[in-house]
Amino acid sequence: MNKRTGAIAGAAAVAIAGAAIVLPHANASTDQPAALKTLSAHSATQLATSLKADLKDNGAGWYLDGSKGHLVMNVLSEDDAENVRAKGAVARVVQNSMTALKSGTKTLRESAAVPGTAWSIDPKTNKIVVTADRTVTGAKMATLTKATNGMGEGMVTVKRSQGEFKRFDGGGAGSAAGGAAGSAAGGAGDAAGGAGDAAGGAGDAAGGAGDAAGGAGDAAGGAGDAAGGAGDAAGGAGDGGGGAGGGGQAAGPVGGSAIFGGNARCSLGFNVTVKGAPAFLTAGHCGNDSKTWTADQGGGQPLGTVADSKFPKTDFALVKYDDTAAKPQSAVDLGDGSTQEITKAAEAAVGMKVQRSGSTTGLHDGTVTGLDATVNYGNGDIVNGLIQTDVCAEPGDSGGAMFSEDSAVGLTSGGSGDCTAGGETFFQPVTDALKATGAEIGAGGGDNGAGGGDNGAAGGNGAAGGAAAGAGGAGAGNAGAGNAGADSAGAGDAGAGAGDPGAGAEDPGTGAQDPGAGAQDPGAAGGDALN
Numbered sequence: 001m002n003k004r005t006g007a008i009a010g011a012a013a014v015a016i017a018g019a020a021i022v023l024p025h026a027n028a029s030t031d032q033p034a035a036l037k038t039l040s041a042h043s044a045t046q047l048a049t050s051l052k053a054d055l056k057d058n059g060a061g062w063y064l065d066g067s068k069g070h071l072v073m074n075v076l077s078e079d080d081a082e083n084v085r086a087k088g089a090v091a092r093v094v095q096n097s098m099t100a101l102k103s104g105t106k107t108l109r110e111s112a113a114v115p116g117t118a119w120s121i122d123p124k125t126n127k128i129v130v131t132a133d134r135t136v137t138g139a140k141m142a143t144l145t146k147a148t149n150g151m152g153e154g155m156v157t158v159k160r161s162q163g164e165f166k167r168f169d170g171g172g173a174g175s176a177a178g179g180a181a182g183s184a185a186g187g188a189g190d191a192a193g194g195a196g197d198a199a200g201g202a203g204d205a206a207g208g209a210g211d212a213a214g215g216a217g218d219a220a221g222g223a224g225d226a227a228g229g230a231g232d233a234a235g236g237a238g239d240g241g242g243g244a245g246g247g248g249q250a251a252g253p254v255g256g257s258a259i260f261g262g263n264a265r266c267s268l269g270f271n272v273t274v275k276g277a278p279a280f281l282t283a284g285h286c287g288n289d290s291k292t293w294t295a296d297q298g299g300g301q302p303l304g305t306v307a308d309s310k311f312p313k314t315d316f317a318l319v320k321y322d323d324t325a326a327k328p329q330s331a332v333d334l335g336d337g338s339t340q341e342i343t344k345a346a347e348a349a350v351g352m353k354v355q356r357s358g359s360t361t362g363l364h365d366g367t368v369t370g371l372d373a374t375v376n377y378g379n380g381d382i383v384n385g386l387i388q389t390d391v392c393a394e395p396g397d398s399g400g401a402m403f404s405e406d407s408a409v410g411l412t413s414g415g416s417g418d419c420t421a422g423g424e425t426f427f428q429p430v431t432d433a434l435k436a437t438g439a440e441i442g443a444g445g446g447d448n449g450a451g452g453g454d455n456g457a458a459g460g461n462g463a464a465g466g467a468a469a470g471a472g473g474a475g476a477g478n479a480g481a482g483n484a485g486a487d488s489a490g491a492g493d494a495g496a497g498a499g500d501p502g503a504g505a506e507d508p509g510t511g512a513q514d515p516g517a518g519a520q521d522p523g524a525a526g527g528d529a530l531n
Contacts, residue, residue, distance in 0.1 A: 037088035038069035041352045041404055047071055047089060048349070055080055060098050061123030064351030065090065066367065074123055094126040095154055104128050104155050105374065112147035114140045115378035116165055118426070120370025120388040123350050125157065129370060131424065133161045133416050163416025163423045165377055167285050170265040170360060170396030253280070253295060253303065254339055255332030255401030255408075256357030260297045261290025267359040267400030269411040270342060270430065271328040272439035274307075278321040278328055281433055282399030283411055284310045285381075287317025308437055312381045315413045316433035317399070330442035332401045335362040345430045345441050346407035348387040354404050356389075356427075358397025358412060361419045366391035375426050377414060386426040392419040402427045408441055 039047065041064060048062045051073055060074035071089040075081050081091035101121050105128060108119055116135040119128055130148060132141065148156045253259070257268045259282065266286035272279050280303075282293075287309025295301040302322050309317040321328070331339035335357070348354075352368040370388035377383070387410050391402070402410035410427025417423015434440065 035088065036068075036070050036090065039064075039071055040069075041349060042346055042407065044069075044071040045347050045349055047087065048073065051084060051087065051089065054083065057097065057099060060094050060096060060126060061101070061121060061371075062089075062349070063123045064349050066351045066353055072123075074126060092126075096126050100155070101126075101128055102372070104151055105372065107151060108147060109374060109382075109384075111150075112144050113376060113382065114144050115376050116140070117144060118165060118373060118375040118388070118424075120373035120386075122157075122370050127154070128156045130156060130158045131161050132158065133163060133165045135164055136160075161416045161424065162421070163418075165375055165414060165416050166395075167283075167377055167381070167414040168358075168393050168395050168398040168412055168425075169283065169286050169289060170398070171263055252326070252328045254329055255342065255403070256335075256359060256362070257295070257333060258359035258396070259286075259293045259295065259303060259399070260299070261286065261293040264289035265297070265359065265396045266398045267357075267396065267412065269399050269401050270332075270408045270441060271330050272318075272434070272437075272441055274318065274320065274437065274439045277324055278326045279304065279307065279439060280319050280321070280328070281411055281430065281437075281439065282317050282319060283413055283428065284315040284317045285312075285413075286399045287311070287319065293319055310436070312377075312383050314385060314432065314436075315383050315428040316411055316436070318433075318437045318439060332357045332403055333363075340403065341406055342401075342403060342408050342441060343406045344408070345434055346404060346409055347431055348409050348427075348429060352404055352409075354389060354391065354402050354409055356391045356393060356397070356400060356402045356412060356425070358393055358400035360394045360396035361392065364392050364419060369424070373426055375414065383413060383426070383428075385429065385432065386413060387429055389425050389427065390422070391425050392417060392422055393425045394418050 037043075037047070044064050048071055051062070052059050055073075055075060058076045058080045060076060062071060062073045064070075065072055072092060073084045073089050074092050074094045075084060076093065076097055078093060081093055084091035098121075105119060105121065108128070108130065112130075114132075114136060116133040117130065118133075119130040121127075122129045128151075130144070132144060136144060144158070148158050253268050253271075255268055255270050259266050259268050264286060266282055266289070269281040269283070272281055287306045288311050291306045293303045293306070295303050304319040304321045307318045307320045311317075329339065330342045332342060332355075334340055340355075348368050348371060350368050350371060353365065354368060355363060355365045357363050366389050368387055368389050372384075373386040373388040374382065374384045375386060387402075389402070393400075393412055393415060397412050398414065400412040401408065402412065408430045410430055411433065413426045413428050415423055415425035430441075
């Protein structure tokens, strides 16, 4: 090899060596994003909050890819997309900024305030999704169409709902005097002469009056009344069927428990504290229905008094427990005899998997589908800033808890459809309610109900104190017959003032220890139970 050839070969060797060093760095360019992070809903929210602060006006919303556990951020430029990917999230370059989308919702509020409509921002489609229920026809539909057409196809999507948007508070189920058979939580209130009342159970009545607040007649020593399933369970409280039974193993009311005020029935949302005092959150339209709330329809088990109620525009109420020493459990009823502990509040995210507990339909699950939702229930009742979901609900579920694992997320407001046909349901964000009221999640733990001890809020054994065992009420722990079978105000009697013990008064029947499938629901069999 001559010198010239050797020099060329040497140069080639140096070039190859250099390439061996340079090429690996080229392969690690910004074209290869950081590994995507698999995140919980809570972690995704934290990362999204950080990215939103970095992106400022260049962000266009975000959502969770539930199947993969990835955070998806909408951005307006490829430069912003690279920054998002560098932090382990998926980036999508979209057309509409969040500023533009929010401006679009303002336009709808000003020009299309049509009863029976709702809209929310959907980051998955990067559009405003408008839903019109079955009542939106004729001139109302023309008004909506004119407004949405002016916004352009790239900004808004319109769809129809087969249901009708309504609040999900239920009517009260009191006695039906003079002929209509008594309402039927759990099945039956026998009425000799016309009217037996059966809130939460079955109170037999002679002459048209039987008393049955929250489940009639205490069972002394375990016998007692049981037409359709009332009767207190010795050694424990009857559990309401269908998941609506007010707290499972919890001693007092928890998220999803039935609450009663005036002629209304709603559901408890979350137990909270306000400057150390016990309280709970429910829907604002429930708070407007009544100032005082009880754990039973008859009013024998007082729970609390409304301290703050906001509806419309927003939809939350704060109810302070009458017993300032109460320590209700920070939990939600799962309907199977167990509860889910609630330790914190969380912001909702589109794609988040959630569950809802309510006193009518029990536990159901679904997904968050939209944020910053507005729903027009009619009669001027327009609520903004809601969470839209595909979770079902029905009248009586209002105020009930929507949660994700141990995080409080929303309070049931209203929607369309039911738990047979399905539909959409809107929720008041819990974080907004907490901020507005100064409340904090939790109420000091505690194993006892709002009434404390074994006897419940009403105190003793007898019909007044024990009847609430099946009503999901405060102090549903060892009440009534569970207290050694002693007699108080009529144990073993078919209800206060019922001259005739009636059918089944001495016979525990088929449901004596079980409030039955609908014990907490004034339900399908109950004359005026629900609207």
